[in-house]
Amino acid sequence: MTAVWAAVLATAAGCYGLKLAGLVVxxxxxxxxxxxxxxxxVPVALLAALIAVQTLTSGQSLQADPARLAGMAAAVAxxxxxxxxLAVIVAAAGTAALIRGTGLA
Amino acid sequence: MxxxxxxxxxxxxxxxxxxxxxxxxxxxxxxxxxxxxxxxVSGLAYGAFAVGSGLSVSQACALSxxxxxGASQFALAGTIAVGGSLAAxxxxxxxxxxxxxxxxxxxxxTLAVRGPARLLAAMGVIDETTAMATAxxxxxxxxxxxxxxxxxxxLTWNLATLxxxxxxxxxxxxxxxxxxxxxxxxxLALIWPRLRSGRAERAAGAGGALIALATAPFLPPGVPIILxxxxxxxxxxxxxxxxxxDSTAAGGxxxxxxxxxxxxxxxx
Numbered sequence: 001m002t003a004v005w006a007a008v009l010a011t012a013a014g015c016y017g018l019k020l021a022g023l024v025v026x027x028x029x030x031x032x033x034x035x036x037x038x039x040x041x042v043p044v045a046l047l048a049a050l051i052a053v054q055t056l057t058s059g060q061s062l063q064a065d066p067a068r069l070a071g072m073a074a075a076v077a078x079x080x081x082x083x084x085x086l087a088v089i090v091a092a093a094g095t096a097a098l099i100r101g102t103g104l105a
Numbered sequence: 106m107x108x109x110x111x112x113x114x115x116x117x118x119x120x121x122x123x124x125x126x127x128x129x130x131x132x133x134x135x136x137x138x139x140x141x142x143x144x145x146v147s148g149l150a151y152g153a154f155a156v157g158s159g160l161s162v163s164q165a166c167a168l169s170x171x172x173x174x175g176a177s178q179f180a181l182a183g184t185i186a187v188g189g190s191l192a193a194x195x196x197x198x199x200x201x202x203x204x205x206x207x208x209x210x211x212x213x214x215t216l217a218v219r220g221p222a223r224l225l226a227a228m229g230v231i232d233e234t235t236a237m238a239t240a241x242x243x244x245x246x247x248x249x250x251x252x253x254x255x256x257x258x259x260l261t262w263n264l265a266t267l268x269x270x271x272x273x274x275x276x277x278x279x280x281x282x283x284x285x286x287x288x289x290x291x292x293l294a295l296i297w298p299r300l301r302s303g304r305a306e307r308a309a310g311a312g313g314a315l316i317a318l319a320t321a322p323f324l325p326p327g328v329p330i331i332l333x334x335x336x337x338x339x340x341x342x343x344x345x346x347x348x349x350x351d352s353t354a355a356g357g358x359x360x361x362x363x364x365x366x367x368x369x370x371x372x373x
Contacts, residue, residue, distance in 0.1 A: 003191055004159075004160065004161075004185070005164060006191070007181060007194060007195050008160070008167050008168055008181070009167070009171070010195045011168065011172055011178075011194075011195050011198040011199060012167065012168060012171030013171075014198070015172040015177050015198065015199060015202035016171065016172065016173075016227065016228060018199065018203055018205055019205045019206065019208075019209050019227040019228065019230040020209070020223075020224070020227035021206050021209070022205065022206040022208065022209020022210040022211075022212075022213065022227075022230065023209045023210075023216070023218070023223055023226065023227050024213075024223070025210065033345055034341055034342065036207070037305075037341035037344065038337055038338050038341040039203060039204060039207050040341075041309040041337035041340055041341050042201075042203060042334055042337045043176065043201055043296070043299075044296050044299050044300070044306050044310045044313070044337070045312060045313030045333040045336045045337035046197060046200060046313060046331075046334065046337075047180075047201070047295060047310075047313075048292075048296060048309070048310035048314040048317075049313040049316065049317035049329065049333035050183055050288070050330055051289045051292045051293055052313075052317050052318050053317050053318070053321055054186070054187060054285070054286075054289040054292075055289050056318060057187065057321045058187075059187070059188055060321060060322055060323075060324075060325075062318065062321065062322060068285060068286055071283055071290065072286060072293070075286070075289075075290040075293055079293065079294060079297050085146060085291075085294050088290055088293075088294045089150050089287055089290055089294070091290075092283065092286045092289075093282060093283035093284060093286055093287050093290070094283060095283065096283030096285070096286045097281060097282050098283075100280065100281055100283070101281065
């Protein structure tokens with residue numbers, strides 16, 4: 001088994017375990033306001049971190065890839081225009097692909 | 106928030122039951138189809154992104170079959186895409202799946218499942234099923250909604266993953282297709298309604314992003330993303346008195362966004 005397979009299975013086991021835990025654990029454990037609040041905010045903080053890293057780094061170095069930045073700018077524009085999810089994705093990927101394809105960056 | 110929003114506008118965290126009943130879904134069938142389509146689209150994006158990130162088709166599909174929670178799946182693939190350590194990717198993905206524990210706590214009483222049924226139900230505890238189940242007027246209807254939504258989405262998510270994963274290999278390089286921005290763009294669409302909904306959310310997002318960027322040059326890829334979690338804790342601590350108010354505002358404010366509604370497919 002490769003390392004990637006191990007990571008895939010560990011992720012699956014962890015995610016499933018977390019779901020199951022909520023069904024079997026006494027609800028009191030997460031009733032504290034701070035615990036609730038933390039759990040609410042964790043996805044926002046982690047996803048924002050992922051966005052930043054995937055947009056602005058390459059390996060371990062900070063890097064402003066023009067095509068990638070333009071793609072994300074297109075995503076923001078699509079979100080501001082309240083376009084549906086698919087349109088946001090297509091706008092982002094399409095813009096990045098267009099800029100790379102036309103040799104602008 | 107999930108309970109307050111209309112069914113397709115699933116949010117990532119459960120909150121207190123709404124004081125006023127949310128508007129009942131006018132057309133459950135239409136909502137169900139909409140949800141299925143949104144999830145299908147997200148599944149295509151995930152499948153293509155996962156393979157573009159370096160996962161094999163079977164690995165991408167295994168994650169959809171066994172983890173069945175989109176944001177975590179995107180996170181693992183994303184960490185691999187940026188060359189991050191696998192352990193860090195797993196931790197990020199599992200941390201991102203922690204909200205499902207809160208959903209499960211909320212649904213436990215409604216579903217009242219034991220034994221093998223509970224093991225099966227656990228797999229289905231995600232944004233969309235929680236939103237659909239908690240939007241129903243009664244317990245029996247909630248149960249029906251949970252199982253129907255779970256069954257439908259499990260099918261569409263996995264078929265779409267397969268299609269996206271296979272499709273990704275048919276075209277040029279992921280970079281040429283702009284697939285490297287699909288992940289971040291999908292994440293942004295997912296947290297967008299939450300960033301708009303409250304200052305605490307924006308603070309947590311900005312804090313997490315800054316921590317990750319500031320530490321990225323010095324730490325193995327993937328680790329900076331985990332370090333964003335303390336930002337959430339700090340903001341949670343700083344805003345602990347306002348939790349109830351913020352949650353209410355967030356649920357109401359997020360519901361109308363179409364991107365929010367569709368984007369939740371990938372939030373799973």
